[in-house]
C-alpha cells in the first residue's frame with residue numbers, strides 16, 4: 428500500500444511542562460512534517476515559546492517524549508541532545524545575539540568555533556546571508572546595540588540561515604518587520620526547503636502570514652493543542668478556537684484574560 432502521509436521530522440507525545448505549581452503545557456501531542464512550513468499559533472501566554480524551548484533543549488519537560496528524525500531528545504544527556512540538535516537552527520523571540528560580538532561574528536559564531544570555518548570565509552558568508560534578510564553589507568561590522576530591534580531580529584535569522592540547518596525553529600521570525608522584508612524572508616525559507624528539504628517550525632502572531640505562508644498549523648490555547656491541520660482546511664474546520672484567532676474575532680471560546688477583568 429502506498430501512503431501519501433508526509434514524513435515526520437519532529438514529534439511530541441504527551442509533553443508536559445510546569446514552572447513551580449503552574450502547569451504551562453498539558454499533554455502536548457503534535458507532528459511536524461519534513462520539508463514543509465508548520466506554524467504554531469495561540470493567544471499570548473498560551474505556551475508557544477515554552478513549547479519551542481522544550482524542543483530546543485532549553486527547558487526539560489517533566490513528562491512525554493520529543494523525537495527528531497525518530498531519535499529521542501528527552502531523557503538523554505545534554506551532550507547527546509546537543510549532538511542530535513546539531514543541524515537545528517533556532518531563532519529566539521528576543522534575538523539572543525552576543526552583545527560583544529559584531530554582526531558578522533554573531534552570524535558565523537558556531538561555524539567559526541565549532542566547524543573551524545576561517546574568519547575570512549565566515550565574514551563573506553555573513554555578508555551573503557545579510558543580503559538574504561535585506562540588510563546591507565555595511566552592517567556586518569556593527570555591534571547588536573547599534574541596531575534596531577527589527578534589524579537584530581534579521582541578524583538572528585541570518586545566523587539561522589548561515590548554518591543551513593535541516594530544522595529551523597523560529598520564534599516570531601517577522602515580528603516588527605516591514606511587509607517587504609517579511610515576504611523576502613518567507614521566500615528565503617521556501618528556497619531552503621526546495622534546495623535542502625529543510626523543515627520550518629515557526630511561531631507567529633501574524634495571522635495573515637500564518638494562513639498564507641505556511642502549509643500546516645498547530646494552535647495552542649492555555650497550554651493545550653486545540654487544533655492542527657493544513658492551513659488550507661482552516662475555513663472548513665468548524666473549530667471555534669482557530670476560527671476566532673485567525674479571523675481576529677472578539678466573540679468565541681478564547682477569553683482574553685485582561686478583558687475578563689474589565
Ligand SMILES: Nc1ncnc2c1ncn2[C@@H]1O[C@H](COP(=O)(O)OP(=O)(O)O)[C@@H](O)[C@H]1O
Pocket residue numbers: 446451469470471472473474475476477478
Ligand atoms: N521561565 C519561566 N518561569 C516561569 N513561568 C514561565 C517561564 N517561561 C514562561 N512562563 C509562563 O508560561 C506561560 C507561557 O509563556 P510563553 O510560552 O512565553 O507564552 P507565549 O505563548 O506568549 O509564547 C506564561 O504564563 C509565562 O508566564
Ligand SMILES: [Mg+2]
Pocket residue numbers: 475476477520
Ligand atoms: Mg512567545
